[in-house]
Amino acid sequence: MLFFVTMRQILLSIAVWALSLHFGFSQNCNPVLGGPHSPRNASYEMDVLLDQQQKILTADQKITWINLSPDTIYELRLYMYVNAFKNNQSTFLKDVDNIFGNPFLKRKEEEWGWIEMNEIFKGDEDLTSNLKYIQPDDGNEKDQTVLSVPLKNPILPGDTAIFDGNFTVKIPRLFVRVGYEKNDFYMLTHWFPQVGVYEKDKSGNWGWNCHQFFRGTEFFSDFGTYKVSITTTDNLVLGGSGCILEEVSNGGKKTTTFYAEDVIDFAWTAYPDYEVVEDHWNHVSIRMLVPPEHQSLAPRLIGAVKNAFEYLDKHVGPYPYNTLTMVDPPFHGLRGGFMEYPTFITGGSFYHMPEGIKSIESLMVHEFCHQYFMGMLASNEKEEAWLDEGFVTFFEDEITNTYNTPKNSLIDFAGLHIGNAEMSRLEYTGMSNPSLGKTARPGWEFTGGYKPLVYAKTGTMLQTLRNIVGVETFDAILKAYFKKWKFKHPKEADFRAVADSVVIAQHGNMYGENLDWYFDPLLHGTEVCDYGIVAIENIGSLPQVGIFDKGDSKQFFAKEEQEPPFSNVIVERKGGLIFPMELLVTFEDGSTKVLNWDGKSREHVFKIPTSVPIRSAHLDPKQKIYLDLDLNNNSLTLEKEKSAMEKYAAKFVFWLQQILLSLSWLV
Amino acid sequence: MLDKFNQGWRFALGSWRLIFLVYFLLLMLVLPIGMQIYHVMDASIGNSLSLQTLLKDYDHTVWMDLLNVHGASLSPLLGQLRWIVPFYLLIAVFLQAGLMGAVFQNSPKWKTFWEQGAHWYFSFLKIGLFFLIFFLLGMLIIWLPFSMYIININEWLVDETSLVWLFFTTIFFTIIFFSLVFIWSVRSRFFKMENQDTGIFKAIKMGGKQFGKNLIKYLFLYLFISLPAILFFVLYNVLEAKWGMISPALVWMFVFFQQIFILLRIGLRIALYKAFL
Numbered sequence: 001m002l003f004f005v006t007m008r009q010i011l012l013s014i015a016v017w018a019l020s021l022h023f024g025f026s027q028n029c030n031p032v033l034g035g036p037h038s039p040r041n042a043s044y045e046m047d048v049l050l051d052q053q054q055k056i057l058t059a060d061q062k063i064t065w066i067n068l069s070p071d072t073i074y075e076l077r078l079y080m081y082v083n084a085f086k087n088n089q090s091t092f093l094k095d096v097d098n099i100f101g102n103p104f105l106k107r108k109e110e111e112w113g114w115i116e117m118n119e120i121f122k123g124d125e126d127l128t129s130n131l132k133y134i135q136p137d138d139g140n141e142k143d144q145t146v147l148s149v150p151l152k153n154p155i156l157p158g159d160t161a162i163f164d165g166n167f168t169v170k171i172p173r174l175f176v177r178v179g180y181e182k183n184d185f186y187m188l189t190h191w192f193p194q195v196g197v198y199e200k201d202k203s204g205n206w207g208w209n210c211h212q213f214f215r216g217t218e219f220f221s222d223f224g225t226y227k228v229s230i231t232t233t234d235n236l237v238l239g240g241s242g243c244i245l246e247e248v249s250n251g252g253k254k255t256t257t258f259y260a261e262d263v264i265d266f267a268w269t270a271y272p273d274y275e276v277v278e279d280h281w282n283h284v285s286i287r288m289l290v291p292p293e294h295q296s297l298a299p300r301l302i303g304a305v306k307n308a309f310e311y312l313d314k315h316v317g318p319y320p321y322n323t324l325t326m327v328d329p330p331f332h333g334l335r336g337g338f339m340e341y342p343t344f345i346t347g348g349s350f351y352h353m354p355e356g357i358k359s360i361e362s363l364m365v366h367e368f369c370h371q372y373f374m375g376m377l378a379s380n381e382k383e384e385a386w387l388d389e390g391f392v393t394f395f396e397d398e399i400t401n402t403y404n405t406p407k408n409s410l411i412d413f414a415g416l417h418i419g420n421a422e423m424s425r426l427e428y429t430g431m432s433n434p435s436l437g438k439t440a441r442p443g444w445e446f447t448g449g450y451k452p453l454v455y456a457k458t459g460t461m462l463q464t465l466r467n468i469v470g471v472e473t474f475d476a477i478l479k480a481y482f483k484k485w486k487f488k489h490p491k492e493a494d495f496r497a498v499a500d501s502v503v504i505a506q507h508g509n510m511y512g513e514n515l516d517w518y519f520d521p522l523l524h525g526t527e528v529c530d531y532g533i534v535a536i537e538n539i540g541s542l543p544q545v546g547i548f549d550k551g552d553s554k555q556f557f558a559k560e561e562q563e564p565p566f567s568n569v570i571v572e573r574k575g576g577l578i579f580p581m582e583l584l585v586t587f588e589d590g591s592t593k594v595l596n597w598d599g600k601s602r603e604h605v606f607k608i609p610t611s612v613p614i615r616s617a618h619l620d621p622k623q624k625i626y627l628d629l630d631l632n633n634n635s636l637t638l639e640k641e642k643s644a645m646e647k648y649a650a651k652f653v654f655w656l657q658q659i660l661l662s663l664s665w666l667v
Numbered sequence: 668m669l670d671k672f673n674q675g676w677r678f679a680l681g682s683w684r685l686i687f688l689v690y691f692l693l694l695m696l697v698l699p700i701g702m703q704i705y706h707v708m709d710a711s712i713g714n715s716l717s718l719q720t721l722l723k724d725y726d727h728t729v730w731m732d733l734l735n736v737h738g739a740s741l742s743p744l745l746g747q748l749r750w751i752v753p754f755y756l757l758i759a760v761f762l763q764a765g766l767m768g769a770v771f772q773n774s775p776k777w778k779t780f781w782e783q784g785a786h787w788y789f790s791f792l793k794i795g796l797f798f799l800i801f802f803l804l805g806m807l808i809i810w811l812p813f814s815m816y817i818i819n820i821n822e823w824l825v826d827e828t829s830l831v832w833l834f835f836t837t838i839f840f841t842i843i844f845f846s847l848v849f850i851w852s853v854r855s856r857f858f859k860m861e862n863q864d865t866g867i868f869k870a871i872k873m874g875g876k877q878f879g880k881n882l883i884k885y886l887f888l889y890l891f892i893s894l895p896a897i898l899f900f901v902l903y904n905v906l907e908a909k910w911g912m913i914s915p916a917l918v919w920m921f922v923f924f925q926q927i928f929i930l931l932r933i934g935l936r937i938a939l940y941k942a943f944l
Binding site: 182291330332351419423426616632636638640643647664 | 697755756799831
C-alpha cells in the first residue's frame with residue numbers, strides 16, 4: 001500500500017513536472033489570507049501584449065465597478081496617467097525642463113509615451129464616441145490624465161457595472177516610475193485606465209475624486225481584484241503585484257498571469273537579467289528580483305524587510321497578503337525605483353554598497369511600510385500625503401532604529417554615525433524656513449518643502465506624540481486606527497478621532513479633551529518649536545537690607561541670610577508651538593531635581609530653593625519634544641566641557657596641516 | 668639603494684631643527700583658524716551639555732543643530748581657506764627650496780635653510796608652476812574617461828560595475844601620476860642646483876631623463892620612505908577608534924600624536940630629498 005501510494009506520488013510528480021514545463025506554475029497562487037477584506041468595488045481583468053520592438057502595450061480590459069454610493073452615477077472617471085508623459089504641456093511636465101534631475105526637452109519622438117482608450121463598452125452600449133479628457137483640478141486643457149466616460153444608462157446605487165474595452169500604451173522611456181530603458185528593462189506603474197474614487201467629500205457631498213497627475217502625487221483608488229495576463233518574449237523575467245497564477249510558454253513567447261485581491265493598484269516589471277531570490281516570512285512568500293551585480297545585496301534587503309514585517313505585525317497589525325515582490329532595479333532603471341505599489345515595492349542599490357551605508361535598507365523598509373499606509377490604510381495620497389508618507393517615515397525610522405542602534409541606523413561608515421530618526425528630524429529642522437507652509441494640504445499646492453514637511457515633519461511629529469503619550473498608548477492608537485480603517489479610505493479626521501478616543505480611554509483628560517492642541521498647529525499651522533535655557537543664577541541667600549517700618553519709626557537694618565537660599569533657572573520659548581516641558585536640574589553635589597512647566601509663557605523663571613549651587617540644567621532632557629529646532633540650547637552648564645572644543649579644533653588643525661602638506665608636494 | 672635609504676633617514680634625523688622650523692611655520696598658519704573654530708564653538712554651544720555628547724563621539728544632531736543655528740559664524744572660517752591654500756603654496760616654494768638647499772649643501776642648519784630658500788625661490792617657483800600645470804593637465808586626461816562616463820551615463824551604462832572599477836582605477840592612476848610628478852619635480856630642482864646656469868626647461872628635461880633612467884630605484888625609495896607615514900597614520904586611526912578622544916587626557920594624548928605625525932611627514936620629506944639627491 002505504501003509502495004502504491006509512493007508510486008502514485010511519483011507519477012503525479014512527473015505529471016506535474018511535465019505540465020510545469022509547459023505552464024510553469026511558480027507557486028500556489030493564493031494572494032491573501034482569508035477575505036474578502038475590502039469591498040472589492042473596482043476590479044480589473046486585463047490581457048496585455050507587450051511589443052518590445054515598438055515599446056507598445058495593447059490590452060483588453062474588463063472593469064467591474066460597484067456603485068457603493070447613494071447616488072446614481074452618470075459618468076465614470078478614469079486615471080490615464082501615462083499621458084503625463086505625452087508632451088511637456090501635461091500638468092505633470094508643464095513649466096519644468098527636468099523631472100527629478102532628468103532633463104527631457106531633447107527627447108526623441110519614440111521616448112515620449114501615451115495611453116489611449118480605443119474602445120469601451122458597457123454591455124452592448126458603445127461609450128467610445130463620448131470619451132472626453134477633463135481637467136478637474138487646474139483646467140489645463142492639454143492635460144489628458146483624467147478621462148470622462150459619460151454613461152448612456154446610469155449606474156444605480158448598489159449596482160454593479162461591467163465595462164469591456166481595450167487600450168494602447170506607448171511606453172515612454174523612463175521619466176520617473178513608468179517606462180522602459182535599454183536592455184529591455186520595463187517598469188509599468190499607473191499604466192492602465194483605472195477608475196477614480198466616488199466618495200463623500202469633507203462637506204458630506206458625494207462625487208468623483210479623480211485628480212489629474214501632478215508631480216508630487218500618485219495614489220487614490222478603490223480596492224478590488226486584479227487578474228492580469230502579460231504576454232512577452234520568454235527571455236523576460238517578470239514580477240508584479242499579487243502572485244503568479246500561471247506562466248505559459250509558447251513558441252518563444254510567454255504569458256504570465258498575475259492575480260491579486262484586496263489591492264488598490266497593480267504594477268509590474270520585466271527585465272531579462274533579473275535574478276530571482278526567494279524567501280519567506282511567516283505566511284508571506286518573498287520574491288525578490290535583482291540584477292546579477294546586486295545579488296550580494298539581496299540578503300541585506302530581504303533581512304531589512306523581514307524586520308519590517310515583524311515590527312509592523314507587532315505594532316500595527318497583521319499583513320494579510322501572502323506575497324511580496326521586491327524589485328531592485330538595475331542602475332540604468334533606477335528612475336523606476338524607490339516606489340511602492342500593493343505587494344510590490346521597488347528600491348535602489350549600488351554595486352558593492354558598503355554594509356555601513358544602510359540607506360538601501362532604509363529605503364526598502366520605507367517602501368514596505370507603504371503596504372500598510374497606502375496599501376491597506378488607503379488614504380488619499382494626493383490630498384493628504386502626510387497620512388501615508390509621514391506615517392511611513394515614522395515607521396521607517398522606528399524599524400531601522402529598533403534593529404540597529406538609533407545613532408547609526410542610516411550610516412555607520414568611516415567614523416560617521418547617522419540615525420534615521422535624527423536624519424528625518426534634521427531634514428525638517430534644517431529647512432531654510434521650517435515655517436514655509438502647512439503640512440496638511442494637497443500635494444499640488446506645494447511649491448517647495450514637500451518632502452521636509454510631509455515626510456520629515458510628520459515623522460518627527462509622530463515621534464514626539466509617542467514620546468508624550470507613551471509607547472503603549474501610541475501603539476494602541478495605531479492598532480485601533482489600523483483595525484478600524486484598513487481596506488478603507490481614512491482621512492485626517494478619522495485618524496484624529498481614533499487618537500483622541502484611545503488617549504481619553506487610557507489617560508482620561510490628562511492631555512485635554514482631545515489632541516487638537518497638538519495636531520492643529522502642527523498640521524494646519526506653520527509655527528515652530530524652540531525652547532531654550534537662558535541662564536542659571538546661583539543667588540544663594542539674600543540679606544534683608546534697607547529701611548523697614550517698626551511701629552511708628554523707620555529703622556534701617558542689614559541682616560545676613562534672612563531669606564532661604566535659592567537659585568534661578570531662566571528658560572524661554574522662542575517658537576510659537578507650545579508643549580509641556582520638563583526641566584532636569586543637576587546640583588554641585590551631584591543630586592538632581594525634575595521640575596515641570598506648562599511651556600506656555602515666553603519666559604519662565606524656575607526659582608529653586610537650594611543651598612547647593614546648580615551645576616547644570618536641561619530642558620526636556622529625554623528629548624521627548626523631538627520637533628525642537630535647536631536641541632543644543634536646551635541645556636546649559638556652568639562647567640564648560642572645554643575638552644570637546646579642544647578636540648574638534650585640534651582635529652580641524654590636524655586635517656588642515658595634512659591637506660597643506662600634501663598640496664605642497666606639487667610645488 | 669639601501670645606502671640612499673639610510674642616508675636619507677640619517678640626514679632627516681640630523682635635521683630636527685629644520686623639521687621644527689617648517690612645522691612651526693605651518694602651525695602658525697593654521698592655528699589661528701583652529702582657535703577661531705574653538706571660539707565659535709565656545710560662543711555658540713560652549714555652555715551646552717551637548718558638548719559632553721560630542722566629547723564621547725561624533726553626534727550628527729549636535730553638529731547639524733550647530734550648523735543650522737550658527738552656520739553663519741562658521742562659514743567665514745571655511746572661507747578663509749580660499750586664500751590660505753594659495754598663500755601656503757607660495758610659502759611652500761620657499762620651504763621646499765630651503766629644505767632642498769640644506770640637503771644639497773649637506774648642512775641641516777637654519778642659516779643654510781634661509782639662504783637657500785631665498786636663493787632658489789624664483790627658479791623653484793617657475794619649476795613649481797610648470798609641474799602644477801602639468802599635474803592639472805594630467806588630472807584632466809586621467810579623469811576624462813570617468814567624466815565622460817558620468818556625463819553620458821544613461822546612454823551607454825549597462826550596469827554600474829564598470830563605473831565602480833573605472834573609478835578605482837582612476838584613483839590608482841591619480842596616485843601613481845602624483846608620485847611620478849613629485850619625483851620628477853624633485854629631480855629637476857636638484858639638476859638646477861647642480862647646474863646653476865641651466866635654464867628652467869632644460870632642468871625639467873634633464874630631471875625627467877635622470878628620473879627615467881632610475882625610475883624603479885626612485886619609486887622604491889619613494890615607497891619605502893613614505894611607508895612609515897602610512898603605517899603611522901593607520902596606527903593612529905586604529906588607536907583613536909579604539910580609545911577615542913573622550914577625556915581631557917586622551918584628547919591631549921591624541922593631539923600630541925597628531926602633531927608627531929605632522930613632524931614625521933616633514934622629516935620624511937627631508938629623507939626623500941636626501942635619497943633622491
